Every structure is written in C-alpha cells, then in structure tokens.
Amino acid sequence: MANRPKVYVTRSDFSEDGLNLLRDRCDIEIYNSSEKEISTDELLKNLVGKDALFISGKTKMTKEVIESAAKNGVKVISTVSAGLDHIDLVALKKTSIKLGFTPNNEATAELTVALLLATSRRIVQAYHCLARGDWKSWSTTFMCGQSLDGAVVGLVGLGRIGLSIAKKLLPFGTSKILYTGPRRKPEGDQLGAVFVDFDTLLRQSDFVIVTCPLTPETKGMFTAEKFSLMKRSAIFVNSARGGIVNQEALVHALKNKTIAAAGLDVMTPEPLPIDHPLLKLENCVLTPHIGTATFKNRHEQSIITAKNILAALDGEKMPAEHIHLINKSDHKMSGEEKSTKQLTKDKFERVNQFTEEKFKLEELPLQSLNSIPTIGLSVLIGVVISSWLHFAEFMLIRSLLRFHKMANRPKVFISRSDFPEAGVKLLRDRCEVEIHNDVNDASTDVILKKLVGTDAIFITSKSKITKEVVESAAKNGLKIISTMSVGLDHIDLEAVKGTSIKIGYTPNVLTEATAELTVAVLLATSRRIVEGHNTVVGGEWKLWTPTFLCGQGLYKSVAGLVGFGRIGQSIAKKLMSFGTSKILYTGPRRKVEGDQLGAEFVDFDSLLRQSDFVIVTCPLTPETQGIFTAEKFSLMKRSAIFINSARGGIVDQEALIHALKNKIIAAAGLDVMTPEPLPKNHPLMKLDNCVLTPHIGSATWETRDEMSILTAKNILAALDGEKMPAEYIL
Numbered sequence: 001m002a003n004r005p006k007v008y009v010t011r012s013d014f015s016e017d018g019l020n021l022l023r024d025r026c027d028i029e030i031y032n033s034s035e036k037e038i039s040t041d042e043l044l045k046n047l048v049g050k051d052a053l054f055i056s057g058k059t060k061m062t063k064e065v066i067e068s069a070a071k072n073g074v075k076v077i078s079t080v081s082a083g084l085d086h087i088d089l090v091a092l093k094k095t096s097i098k099l100g101f102t103p104n105n106e107a108t109a110e111l112t113v114a115l116l117l118a119t120s121r122r123i124v125q126a127y128h129c130l131a132r133g134d135w136k137s138w139s140t141t142f143m144c145g146q147s148l149d150g151a152v153v154g155l156v157g158l159g160r161i162g163l164s165i166a167k168k169l170l171p172f173g174t175s176k177i178l179y180t181g182p183r184r185k186p187e188g189d190q191l192g193a194v195f196v197d198f199d200t201l202l203r204q205s206d207f208v209i210v211t212c213p214l215t216p217e218t219k220g221m222f223t224a225e226k227f228s229l230m231k232r233s234a235i236f237v238n239s240a241r242g243g244i245v246n247q248e249a250l251v252h253a254l255k256n257k258t259i260a261a262a263g264l265d266v267m268t269p270e271p272l273p274i275d276h277p278l279l280k281l282e283n284c285v286l287t288p289h290i291g292t293a294t295f296k297n298r299h300e301q302s303i304i305t306a307k308n309i310l311a312a313l314d315g316e317k318m319p320a321e322h323i324h325l326i327n328k329s330d331h332k333m334s335g336e337e338k339s340t341k342q343l344t345k346d347k348f349e350r351v352n353q354f355t356e357e358k359f360k361l362e363e364l365p366l367q368s369l370n371s372i373p374t375i376g377l378s379v380l381i382g383v384v385i386s387s388w389l390h391f392a393e394f395m396l397i398r399s400l401l402r403f404h405k406m407a408n409r410p411k412v413f414i415s416r417s418d419f420p421e422a423g424v425k426l427l428r429d430r431c432e433v434e435i436h437n438d439v440n441d442a443s444t445d446v447i448l449k450k451l452v453g454t455d456a457i458f459i460t461s462k463s464k465i466t467k468e469v470v471e472s473a474a475k476n477g478l479k480i481i482s483t484m485s486v487g488l489d490h491i492d493l494e495a496v497k498g499t500s501i502k503i504g505y506t507p508n509v510l511t512e513a514t515a516e517l518t519v520a521v522l523l524a525t526s527r528r529i530v531e532g533h534n535t536v537v538g539g540e541w542k543l544w545t546p547t548f549l550c551g552q553g554l555y556k557s558v559a560g561l562v563g564f565g566r567i568g569q570s571i572a573k574k575l576m577s578f579g580t581s582k583i584l585y586t587g588p589r590r591k592v593e594g595d596q597l598g599a600e601f602v603d604f605d606s607l608l609r610q611s612d613f614v615i616v617t618c619p620l621t622p623e624t625q626g627i628f629t630a631e632k633f634s635l636m637k638r639s640a641i642f643i644n645s646a647r648g649g650i651v652d653q654e655a656l657i658h659a660l661k662n663k664i665i666a667a668a669g670l671d672v673m674t675p676e677p678l679p680k681n682h683p684l685m686k687l688d689n690c691v692l693t694p695h696i697g698s699a700t701w702e703t704r705d706e707m708s709i710l711t712a713k714n715i716l717a718a719l720d721g722e723k724m725p726a727e728y729i730l
Contacts, residue, residue, distance in 0.1 A: 004025065004026055004027045005025070005026045005027070005051040005052060005313050006026065006027045006028075006029065006049055006050050006051050006052075007022055007026045007027070007028050007029070007050065007051065007052045007053070007054055007309060008029050008031075008046050008047070008050045008052070008053050008054070009028060009029065009030040009031065009054040010031050010037075010038045010043065010053065010054065010055045010056060010059045011030075011031055011033065011037070011038065011056060011059075011546075012030050012031065012032050012033060013545055013546055013547070014054070014056075014080065014302055014305075014546055015298050015299050015301075015302035015303075015546060016302075017299050017302050017303050018054075018301075018302030018303045018304075018305050018306035018307075019054075019302070019306065021303065021306040021307065021310065022054070022306050022309065022310070025310060026051075026052070026309075026310075026313075029046065029050075031046070036543065037056070037058045037059060037060075037544075038059060040060060040062060040064065040065060043059070043065055044064070044065060044068055047065075047068050047069050047072045047074060048072050049072070049073075050069075050072065050073075050074055051073070051074065051075050051076075051313060052074065052075060052076045052077070052078065052309045052312070052313060053069065053074060053076070053077045053078070054078055054080075054305055054306070054309060055077060055078070055079045055080070056079065056080050056081065056544075056546070057079060057080065057081030057083055057086055058086065058544050059079070059086060060086055061077065061086060061087040061088060061092075062088055062091075063088045063090075063091040066087075066088055066091040066092050066095060066097070067091065067095075069095075069097060070095040070096070070097060074097055075096075075097065075098065075312055075313060076097065076098040076099070076100060076308065076309055076312035076313065076318075077092075077097055077098075077099055077100070078099075078100035078101070078305045078306075078308040078309045078312075079099075079100065079101050079102070079305065080102055080301045080302065080305045080546070081101060081102060081292070081301075082101060082102060082103045082104060082108065082161075082291075082292065083213070083214075083241065084099075084101060084213075084322060085213075085214050085241060085243075087099070098312045098318065098321060099321065099322045100304075100305065100308025100309065100312065100318050100319075100320055100321055100322070101308075101320055101322045102292075102300075102301040102304045102305060102320060103160055103320055104292055104297050104300065104301060105160040105161050105163075105164040106164060106297070106553065106555040106578075106579055107291065107292045107293070107294045107296075107297040107553055107555070108161050108164075108239060108291035108292055109161050109164035109165045109168060110168070110294075110523070110527065110553055110554060110555065110578055111239060111265060111287070111290060111291045111292075111293075111527055112161070112165050112209060112211070112237060112239040112265070112291070113165060113168050113169065113523065113578075114520075114523035114524060114526075114527045114529055115237055115239060115263040115264075115265055115285060115287060115529065116148075116207060116209065116235065116237045116263055117148075117516070117519065117520035117523060117524070118263060118285050118520060118523070118524050118529045118530075119235055119237065119261050119262065119263035119285045120145050120146045120147070120148070120207070120235050120261070120520075121145040121146075121147075121516065121517055121520045121696070121699075121700075122143050122145045122696075123285075123520055123521065123524045123529065123530065123691070123693060124285050124524075124529065124530055124533050125143070125282065126143050126692075126693040126694055126696055127530050127691060127692055127693060129143065129694060130678060130680075130685065130692050130693075130694055131680075131685060132680070133679075133680030135676075135677040135678065135694040136677055137439070137440055137677070138460075138462055138695070139418050139439055140416070140418045140419055140420060140460070140484075140704055140708075141418065141420075141701075141704065142694070142696070142699065143693075143694060143696045143699050144696075144699045144700060144701050144704060145696075145699060145700055145701075146206065146233065146235060146260070146700060146701065146702075147512065147513055147516060147700040147702055147703065148169060148172035148173060148174055148207070148516060149172060149173035149174075149512040149513070149516065149700075149702070150173060150174075150175050150702065151174050151175060151206040151207060152174070152175055152176045152178065152204050152205050152206050152207075153166075153169055153174050153176070153177050153178070153205060153206065153207045153209065154177075154178040154179070154180070154196075154201040154202070154204065154205030154207065154208045154209065155177065155178070155179040155180075155193075155209050155211055156179075156180055156181075156198070156201065156208065156209065156210045156211065156212050157179070157180075157181055157210065157211040157212025157213070157240065158179040158181055158185055158187065158188055158193070158211075159211065159212070159213075161211045161239075162179065162209075162211040162212075163187055163188075163191070165209060165211060166179070166188075166191055166193055167191065167577055168577045168578055170191070170577065171573045171574045171576070171577045172512075172516060172574060173512055176194060176204075177191065177192070177193040177194070178193065178194050178195075178196050178200075178201045178204060178205060179193050179194070179195060179196075179201070180195070180196055180197060180198045180200075180201045181195075181212065183195075198221075198226075199226075199229055202226055202229040202230050203229050203230070203231075205230070205231070205234060206231065206233065206234060206235070207234070207235050207237065208230060208234060208235070208236050208237070209237045209238075209239075210222070210236075210237065210238040210239070210240045210244055210245070211239065211240050212240055212244065213240065213241070214240065214241035214243045214244055218244050219243050219244065220243070220244070220245070220246050221244055221245075222236075222244060222245040222246055222249065222250065223246050223249050224246065224249035224252060224253070226249075227249055227250065227252075227253035227258050227259060228253075228258060230253075230258070230259050231259070232257060232258065232259065232260065233260050234259045234260060235259070235260055235261050235262065235263070236250070236253075236259055236261070236262040236263075237262070237263045237264075238262070238263075238264050238265065238266055239265040239266060239291050240266060241266050242264075242266040242267040242268035242269075242270065243268055245268075247267065247268055247278070250262060250278075251277045251278060251281070254281050254283055254284055255277075255281065260283065261283040261284065261285075262283070262284045262285070263284075263285040263286075263287075264278070264284065264285070264286050264287070265287045265288075265289055265290060265291050266289055266291075267286070270288075270289055270541075271288065271536070271541040271542060272286070272536060272541070274539035279536065279537050285529070285533055286532075286533050286536040286537065287529060287532035287533060287536065287549075288532055288535055288536050288541040288548070288549065289544075290527070290528070290532055290548070290549045290550075290551075293527075293547075293548065293549050293550045293551060294527075294550060294551055294552060294553035294555075295547075295550050295551075295552065296552075296553055296555065296556070297553060298546050298547065298550060302546075304319055304320055307319050308320055308321065409430065409431050409432045410430070410431045410432070410455040410456065410719045411431065411432045411433075411434065411453055411454045411455050411456075412427050412431045412432070412433050412434070412454070412455065412456045412457070412458055412715060413434050413436070413442075413447075413450045413451075413454045413456070413457045413458070414427075414433060414434065414435045414436060414457075414458040415436050415441050415442045415447065415457065415458065415459045415460065415463045416435075416436055416438060416439060416440065416441050416442065416460065417435050417436060417437055417438055417439055418439045419435075419458070419484070419708055420704050420705045420707075420708035421708075422705045422708050422709050423458075423484075423705075423707075423708030423709045423710075423711055423712035423713075424708065424712070426709065426712040426713065426716065427458070427712050427715065427716070430716060431455075431456075431715075431716075431719075434450065434454075436450075440462075441459070441460060441462040441463045442463065444464055444466060444468070444469060447463065447465075447469055448468070448469060448472055451469075451472050451473050451476045451478060452476055453476070454476065454478060455477070455478065455479050455480075455719060456478070456479060456480045456481075456482060456715040456718065456719060457473075457478065457480075457481050457482070458482055458484070458711055458712070458715060459481065459482070459483050459484070459490075460483065460484050460485060461483065461484075461485035461487050461489075461490050462490070463483070463490060464490055465481060465490060465491040465492060466492055466495075467492045467494075467495040469492075470491075470492055470495035470496050470499065470501070471495065473499075473501060474498075474499040474500070474501060478501055479500075479501065479502065479718055479719060480501065480502045480503070480504055480714065480715055480718035480719070480724075481496070481501060481502075481503055481504070482503075482504035482505075482711045482712075482714040482715045482718075483503070483504065483505050483506070483711065484506055484707045484708060484711045485505060485506060485707075486505060486506055486507045486510055486514075486698075487619070487620070487647065488503070488505060488728060489619075489620050489647065489649075491503065493730060496730060497730045502718045502724065502727055503727065503728040503730065504710075504711065504714025504715065504718065504724055504725075504726060504727055504728070505714075505726055505728050506706075506707045506710045506711060506726060507566065507726055508566065508726065509698075509703060509706045509707050509710050509726075510697070510698035510703050510707060511566045511567050511570050512570060512703075513697065513698045513699070513700045513702075513703040514567050514645060514697035514698055515567050515570035515571045515574060516574070516700075517645060517671060517693075517696060517697045517698075517699070518567070518571050518615060518617070518643060518645040518671070518697070519571060519574050519575065521643060521645065521669035521670075521671055521691060521693060522554075522613060522615065522641070522643045522669055523554075524669060524691050525641055525643065525667050525668065525669035525691045526551050526552045526553070526554070526613070526641050526667070527551040527552075527553075528549050528551045529691075530691050531549065531688070532549055535549065552612065552639065552641060552666070553578075554575060554578035554579065554580055554613070555578060555579040555580075556579060556580070556581045557580055557581060557612040557613060558580065558581060558582045558583075558584065558610050558611050558612050558613075559572075559575050559580050559582070559583050559584070559611060559612065559613045559615065560583075560584040560585070560586070560602075560607040560608070560610065560611030560613065560614050560615065561583070561584070561585040561586075561599075561615050561617055562585075562586055562587075562604070562607065562614065562615065562616045562617065562618050562627075563585075563586075563587055563616065563617040563618025563619070563646065564585040564586075564587050564591055564593070564594055564599070564617070565617065565618075565619075567617045567645075568585065568615075568617040568618075569593050569594075569597070571615060571617060572585070572597055572599055573597065575613075576597070576598075582600065582610075583597065583598070583599040583600065584599065584600050584601075584602050584606075584607045584610060584611060585599050585600070585601060585602075585607070586601070586602055586603060586604045586606075586607045587601075587618065589601075604627075604632075605632075605635055608632055608635040608636050609635050609636070609637075611636070611637070611640060612637065612639065612640060612641070613640070613641050613643065614636060614640060614641070614642050614643065615643045615644075615645075616628070616642075616643065616644040616645070616646045616650055616651070617645065617646050618646055618650065619646065619647070620646065620647035620649045620650055624650050625649055625650065626649065626650070626651070626652050627650060627651075628642075628650060628651040628652055628655065628656065629652050629655050630652065630655035630658060630659070632655075633655055633656065633658075633659035633664055633665060634659075634664060636659075636664070636665050637665070638663065638664065638665065638666065639666050640665045640666060641665070641666055641667045641668065641669070642656070642659075642665055642667070642668040642669075643668070643669045643670075644668075644669075644670050644671065644672055644673075645671040645672060645697050646672060647672050648670075648672040648673040648674035648675075648676065649674055651674075653673065653674055653684070656668060656684075657683050657684060657687070660687050660689055660690055661687065666689065667689040667690065667691075668689070668690045668691070669690075669691040669692075669693075670684070670690065670691070670692050670693070671692075671693045671694075671695055671696060671697050672695055672697075673692070676694075676695055677694065678692070678694075710725055710726055713725050714726055714727065
C-alpha cells in the first residue's frame with residue numbers, strides 16, 4: 001500500500017468504470033465538485049506527490065501547471081477527450097510527461113453526420129414548425145431540403161474522424177468525396193476520395209465539413225473570402241473547433257445567403273452568450289459541443305483514460321498515447337509533400353494556361369473579321385441567307401404539324417398549382433393541360449367535375465380518389481391516374497381493379513430521399529440534436545458534465561427494420577456504415593436482398609425484444625394497421641428508440657404516447673402521425689423524448705423534380721399505349 005501510485009482526478013462525476021480500474025492499483029484523490037471545473041490554483045495545490053492526472057477536456061493545463069507537474073514528478077496526464085487544445089503541448093514537449101487521450105472516431109463522426117443531416121433536411125426547422133402550429137397544409141416544396149444523393153462532399157482534414165465521416169457518407173450516394181490537408185493520404189485513395197487544394201474544395205463542394213485540429217496554421221482559416229468561394233447552396237458543418245472559423249464572417253455569410261446553411265457543434269466562445277448573432281439565424285443548427293456524448297462512449301473513454309495511466313506507470317505502451325506535436329519550424333518537408341505541392345502548382349499553371357488559350361480562340365473570329373477577303377465575305381453571307389431560308393421553311397412545317405396535333409392533344413388535369421415545372425413542362429409539350437388554380441389539392445367535387453373529357457389526372461397523396469371518383473373516371477374514359485407519391489392509401493385500389501384505368505406512382509425516385517430522412521430523424525432523436533439546439537438557443541448551455549446531453553450511438557447497436565422493401569434496404573445499407581453490430585428485419589417472408597446484406601430475418605416479437613432501434617418502413621395495409629400496440633411496445637428495451645417514416649396508421653398512437661410518457665421506451669422520432677397535420681395541442685407535442693417532422697420524407701428539391709418528371713412520364717407512356725416507367729400493378 002505504501003508504494004501505490006497516486007492519481008489526482010479533476011472532477012467527481014467521471015464514469016466509475018475507469019475509476020474502479022485505478023482503485024485496484026492506485027490511491028485516488030478526487031476533486032470534490034461536479035458543479036465547476038477545477039481552477040488552476042486548486043490544481044497547482046494538488047500536484048505534490050502525484051504520479052498521474054486524470055482530467056477532462058475542460059481542465060486547463062497551462063504552461064505553469066505543466067512545469068509544476070514536471071517538478072513534482074507527474075509521469076502521465078490522461079485526458080477524457082480527443083481534442084487537446086486545453087493542454088499547452090509546447091510546454092509539455094519540454095518535459096518527460098506522457099500524454100494519454102481518447103481519440104474516439106465513431107461518436108464524433110456520427111454526431112457530425114447527424115448535424116449535417118439535421119441541417120440539410122431541416123429537422124430543427126421542421127420540429128419548430130409543428131411546435132408553433134404552422135403545419136396547416138402541404139405543398140410540393142414544403143420544408144424541402146438538400147440531399148446527399150449525388151452531392152459533392154468536401155472534408156477539411158482527413159484524420160481518423162474525417163475518414164470515419166467519409167465512410168459513413170458513401171452509402172448516401174455522394175457523387176464525390178474531396179479532402180484537403182497537408183498532403184495526400186493512402187487512406188483517401190483507398191476510399192476513392194480526391195485530394196485537392198483548399199480553394200478548389202470550397203468551390204466544388206455541396207457540403208463542407210471541418211474535421212481538422214485547431215493549430216496555428218488552421219486558426220481562423222475560414223475567412224469572409226473563403227466563404228465567398230463556396231456555392232450559394234452549400235452547407236457548412238463544423239464539429240472540430242470554433243477557432244478554425246472567423247465567426248463574424250460566418251454570421252455574415254449566413255445572413256446574406258452567401259451560403260445556404262450551417263451546422264455547428266463548436267463555436268467561440270463556449271457557451272455562447274444569449275445575445276450572440278448565431279442564435280438568431282434560422283439557417284443555423286447549433287449543438288453544445290456534444291460530439292463524443294454517448295453513454296457507451298463515455299464508458300469507453302473513462303476506461304481508456306485509466307488504462308493510459310496504468311500503462312504509463314508500468315512503463316508499458318499506452319493504448320492511446322499522443323506523441324507531442326513537432327513545431328512547424330523544426331519540420332522539414334518530405335519528398336512526398338514537396339512533390340504534392342509541385343504537382344498542385346503545375347496543375348493550376350496548366351489550368352490557367354488552358355483558360356488563357358481558350359479566351360484567345362474565342363476572341364479570334366472577332367479580331368480577324370476585317371481581314372476576310374470581300375469575295376469570301378459575299379459567299380459567307382449567301383450561305384447564311386440560304387441556311388436561314390431553309391430554317392424558316394422547317395419552322396413553318398413544324399408549326400403546321402403542331403397545329404394539326406393540337407386538335408387531337410390528350411387532356412390532362414393537374415390537381416394543384418405548385419407542382420415542379422420540370423414535369424408539367426413535359427406534359428405541356430404533348431397535351432392540353434388544365435391546372436387547378438390553388439396550392440391545395442382539388443376537392444373530390446372538383447375532381448368529379450373535371451373528369452369529363454379528361455384522359456389523365458396528375459395528383460398527389462393529398463388527393464382523395466374515392467370509389468365514386470374511380471367509377472366516374474371509368475365512365476368518362478379516363479386512361480390513367482398518376483400520383484406523385486409512393487404511398488397509394490389515398491386511392492381506392494379495390495375500385496380501380498374493376499376498371500381499365502392504369503395507376504402510375506413514383507416508387508424508386510423517393511427511395512433515397514426517404515431513407516436519408518429516416519436516418520436523419522433517427523440520428524436527431526438518438527443524438528438529441530433538437531434538444532441540443534434548444535439548449536443553446538435558450539441560453540441553458542452553462543456547465544459541462546460527462547453525461548451532458550448524452551445520447552445513444554448506432555455503433556455496436558442492433559437495428560430492427562419492420563418492412564424490408566426498397567426504402568428499408570436503403571436504410572439498412574446506410575446504418576451498416578455506422579458500425580451496427582446487427583441488422584434485423586421482419587415481414588411476410590425472408591428476402592434474398594437481406595441475405596446479401598447480412599441482415600437477419602426474424603419474427604416481429606423477436607425483433608422488438610432484441611433491437612436498440614426499431615424502424616418502421618412497411619406500407620399501411622389492413623394487415624399492418626395498428627400493429628404497434630401497447631403490448632408490442634412493452635416487449636421493447638427500455639433504452640430502445642422507435643422511428644416511423646412509413647404511415648401513422650401503423651401505430652396505435654395512444655399506446656406510443658403512454659410508452660414515451662412512462663419511459664417504457666426511451667424516445668421516438670416520427671415523420672408520420674395521425675392525424676396530419678397534427679394539432680398544436682396534441683399530447684405528442686408535449687413530450688421531450690419525441691422528435692416530430694411534418695411528413696417530409698421525400699422533401700428534397702432534387703427528389704421533387706424527379707417525382708414530377710416520373711409522374712408526367714407515366715401519363716405520356718400510358719396515353720401512347722407504351723410500358724409505363726412506374727406502373728402499380730393491381
């Protein structure tokens with residue numbers, strides 16, 4: 001006992017898991033306060049006779065503290081954090097003190113993706129829309145956001161966290177991953193990521209994500225000039241350090257729509273003052289530095305911090321030792337770095353040369369016109385006139401043909417006035433189009449009146465196609481009902497069965513957008529994004545504690561999918577990139593696609609008992625109506641999170657409210673509910689453990705355009721007697 005090492009712990013609310021490891025081998029002294037961080041003076045007093053320090057990311061290890069620690073024989077400082085800007089590394093480098101840290105990639109990478117999706121898919125805005133009672137009617141552009149599908153993502157920094165983020169984003173269908181930093185990395189090549197210079201990344205990226213450390217070189221690197229290089233539609237995400245960004249320049253860029261939006265888990269200062277300009281911006285999602293805040297991660301961080309101490313005291317290799325940074329002045333550029341810098345320089349010289357030559361070529365005809373011989377000019381004019389006459393003749397014939405076709409053009413009724421123009425234009429080119437002059441869907445009575453002489457109707461899921469409408473449509477010779485939706489519960493399909501009317505819908509177009517929104521809602525719920533934003537904006541971010549806003553991570557969790565169609569399979573692929581330990585699914589039968597993904601087919605009750613996340617993606621049918629009862633919720637883990645992006649009618653909503661109120665399950669994220677819109681005073685609106693969005697699964701600008709085009713193409717194919725791109729076979 002007399003020779004046991006002595007460890008000083010700087011706060012009393014660290015996870016016991018790590019402290020118990022130390023207690024077995026060391027004498028521990030704990031600073032007895034979880035109310036505030038230990039002061040420098042208090043820390044200096046307690047260094048005498050200590051062999052190790054167990055600290056948090058909020059403990060200020062100044063030059064004075066480090067020098068005193070070295071004099072007092074401290075052998076190791078181990079911090080419960082990945083970031084090290086609270087430690088004077090320059091001072092530490094001059095001592096023999098070892099430094100342990102907890103470089104957890106998964107929790108921070110997951111939070112970064114959660115923040116990105118919450119910003120791009122407008123989760124916080126959508127939640128507040130419901131809370132204010134502003135969800136009154138639906139429109140085709142309501143709460144539209146930006147999708148990762150087909151997007152270019154730029155990572156500023158490709159260390160452990162950056163690599164983890166890149167791997168998570170790939171299954172979302174990104175077209176390209178760019179990264180920048182001191183040098184090109186083999187890990188980037190393996191992922192298919194492209195190494196570019198900083199300015200090129202800013203110009204090309206739809207999403208710019210900051211994951212680099214705060215150093216003298218990166219401090220304030222995002223200036224007004226850099227924000228001006230970015231696309232006006234770009235989304236900026238920072239989960240690294242606030243000091244990397246000139247915050248006034250960011251506020252200006254957001255206010256003036258220089259960029260579209262930002263998601264920040266870090267800022268300057270922390271906490272932000274209640275009157276800070278960032279808090280007043282609707283296009284900025286803020287969370288209070290909770291990158292590593294999952295219960296599982298806090299447990300692991302505490303254990304790694306303790307193991308770092310024990311290894312250092314035993315003279316063994318530490319599980320996570322930080323090798324102190326080399327000063328820039330001491331650093332000699334490697335051959336590879338020189339080569340990369342020269343290649344980049346050469347590349348831009350070639351681009352500039354090409355651009356100059358291009359402009360010279362474009363200017364040449366104008367500069368040389370006066371030098372053309374007179375006879376040559378006459379011939380040239382003759383050719384131009386002849387060509388113009390032929391063109392005029394062609395246009396006249398074309399107009400006559402179009403006039404002839406006008407008399408026999410099919411008639412299409414469009415049920416609302418705000419459909420994306422991309423699809424409407426396709427119809428106008430071939431059909432006589434009548435548009436209901438209202439942003440709300442035409443009523444049943446209006447639709448009944450418009451069926452006379454109409455060949456096709458273009459509708460949304462808000463249009464009620466009743467038995468009466470179907471029967472009248474059949475009598476009037478309607479050929480097709482084409483809906484801009486994947487769900488068909490607004491159409492009486494039984495009535496349609498007895499007619500020759502075809503049904504067009506938009507299944508594959510919105511698969512990715514809906515799967516993406518489902519993952520966005522899941523992460524916003526599990527990582528407490530809305531709660532975090534409200535905490536910052538409401539001025540409630542005051543003191544940090546190890547369990548502050550801790551959520552549940554996907555890493556090593558079990559996800560259960562109720563339904564395994566196109567959307568369910570896309571969700572599964574995305575979740576696997578977050579390191580889930582198992583994907584379960586249930587439905588009418590086992591699927592080949594499930595086997596290919598390594599997903600396990602189980603019965604409904606087994607899925608509920610085993611899953612940490614239960615995700616509903618099945619269609620609403622007589623068989624699935626109300627299948628989530630009080631009994632089913634009671635089978636789920638108390639820590640389980642329930643997600644529904646399918647249909648509200650699949651759930652007994654009273655049973656769900658009871659389960660959430662009584663902590664039978666931990667939380668829920670719902671994009672669908674009953675009724676829709678949900679009244680402002682509905683019990684679901686009063687629950688802190690429920691994230692709600694107003695049925696925006698397919699609400700991205702790209703998806704709405706594609707849905708509109710597919711709805712139009714279904715109509716044109718049906719009218720031409722050709723195979724429809726997406727026909728629902730009854």
